[in-house]
Amino acid sequence: MTLDEAIAQALAHVEPITETERVPTLTASGRVLAEEILCPHDVPGFARAAMDGYAVRAADLAQASRDSPVTLRVIGAAAMGQDPRTLPAVGEGEALEISTGAPVPPGADAVVMVEQTARLSDHTVQIFSAVEVGDQVLAADSDFRRGELVFRAGHKLRAVDIGALLAMGISQIQALRRVRVGLISSGDELVEVGEPLRPGQVYQINGHILRQLVEAEGAVGELLGIVPDDPAKLRAAVEQAVRTYDMVLLSGGSSVGRRDWTFRIFQDLGEVLVHGIAIKPGRPTIFALIEGKPVIGLPGNPVSCVLVCEKFVRPVLARRGGVSVLLPSHKLAAAQLMQTVRSTVGREDFIAVRVRYDGGRLYAIPVAGHSNNISTLARADGILRVPPELEEIPQGAQVWVELL
């Protein structure tokens, strides 16, 4: 099964969570809207000047040009923040000085840029250019129109969307609650940092990396501890996690025995929908639905674990969290490949690379490292993808590197 097929298969079965909660707009960045947002009133709510200049009646300036300027009577100035109802109406032959963002006074239908004017006295200004009705005027509903559908439910709010909500005066929104992800690490060799380490043991790292990756996506990750290599205990841990969490990630070992247990436990408790993906590293990935919840068994090798999380868990998590449109979200850098990389047709390969600047250009150098080793990623700046149809990418090729 290719990566795209595995994602499609998983997404076809994952149901978004439905519980919602009220969230202050100021803290809603990264949250998924549970409601559609209709604009409650016109924004900005009054016509504003788009440039510094003079609010005028376009008809008065029909003949104005550099050679035959039109002189208008200046009846005052519109200050920023001023209530437009307190402004004098602009009559025939009149103009009101105006700053960018200030309200356009009644009677005026255009703003002429200050660069097209010469102030003759306190009370007169010369205008060197004709204007069209509406020139340099932002209408009262130019930002958002009352009743307009601004965001659909399922939209994941970005920083600029928080700005848009605030511009509409919306101080709270209804959001889907954050997805709670239970993270199980399994393996007799694993020890938590801070505990004494005997020869033969290694520190548990995958759970901590996964927690950060899922939290970067707006979920809440919780480490459920290290489960020993015992099928009964692993099964109990999965059952318990499925009861408590919206989604479960199990980072197991890479031995065949452990993988087989994981598969049998998932099959026993629910339905296995993906069993192996044609990617390297990351092949032994298992996706199951248990009590309607996505449960994913990830390889124990840290490099594989990170890649499967980025490539497979991320879209599943987004769907579970109610995100309606999944856009790619990788940070890419263009670079020249410094060493030929080889792959196998029909399999997608992901290769850790360092990225170096030299003379304003970026160069990608494959990292020699085993996927057992977290050092392979710690020494890398990013990941190079070799698509399934390629046998190699030659030295010197221009490539896109997904930055870590």
Added chain:
Amino acid sequence: MTLDEAIAQALAHVEPITETERVPTLTASGRVLAEEILCPHDVPGFARAAMDGYAVRAADLAQASRDSPVTLRVIGAAAMGQDPRTLPAVGEGEALEISTGAPVPPGADAVVMVEQTARLSDHTVQIFSAVEVGDQVLAADSDFRRGELVFRAGHKLRAVDIGALLAMGISQIQALRRVRVGLISSGDELVEVGEPLRPGQVYQINGHILRQLVEAEGAVGELLGIVPDDPAKLRAAVEQAVRTYDMVLLSGGSSVGRRDWTFRIFQDLGEVLVHGIAIKPGRPTIFALIEGKPVIGLPGNPVSCVLVCEKFVRPVLARRGGVSVLLPSHKLAAAQLMQTVRSTVGREDFIAVRVRYDGGRLYAIPVAGHSNNISTLARADGILRVPPELEEIPQGAQVWVELL
């Protein structure tokens, strides 16, 4: 001044903060290392099997092949997490069953994959392949070597780096403290959400957007309130902010008057190093050093403000925070441009675009919107850059969109 020149000019003058603090590794993601990290001991610290199979002496299998397998005596099994000192030594003609990640016993110098073996009985196994010394063995220092320089000071820690630190048993690191950014919004027309809005007024949004953007970079942003359109008050606010914060962002209006005040205040209090950048939107950007601290005046238009933050403030902030290597950090999507966009040679243009999926391809559609309007960004999925040397990008062109 081009954007690149403006960034170079700013970076040449910005000093990284120097105060450091002790941070638990588990919460250090996004923090900048204030120390170099030398690996305290070999990781994993013992030789491990890279595959399931049998730990063997390579010399015993020199003649082994599919046609003439070699039979070895199985003297036990190495379990995951087992202390290698408790394992029996593998002698001539002997093998020890071993799982991926389990310690390689004394005497053995290679692991033969289980696929190349047939277990004949509890005590014997047939091997169908010769192996080289070291095959499928991860050396005791294969992940990290004792004394190795793993991270330099100035490295910004990513999720995988947290994993690397934990793998080495490093539970705390010395980090530069987070950069504290003071955010001033200025304008008589601005009102905070939650307060009553009169006609002529608009809600303050830029400060809130900026706070999120700088916090996404690992800094702490603090809103210092709305300062009225009064040069003395603005000057006092800037002075006060410079005393308290490591960096100050001033999101002012776009009127010429306000810009002039800002320039004069910055010039008066410190040294203006950038005054205007050849980008659209975002031209009226001012960068100054006041009491050694970077102070940036951003345009009041929200679109300009966001763009200048992404393009100019971000690298300055990273440098101020002590990040030694600045890599691009944009999320890019490849798309086909659906409508010709025009620009001016010598100026870099940034155009808001929507991105749509259709038949597995992405299409970018320019958003018709004014940079005065936050709706321009709220309706967009990303930003299309038109480089200074281009007059237009034609409809149908393949483009990279920086996702918002």
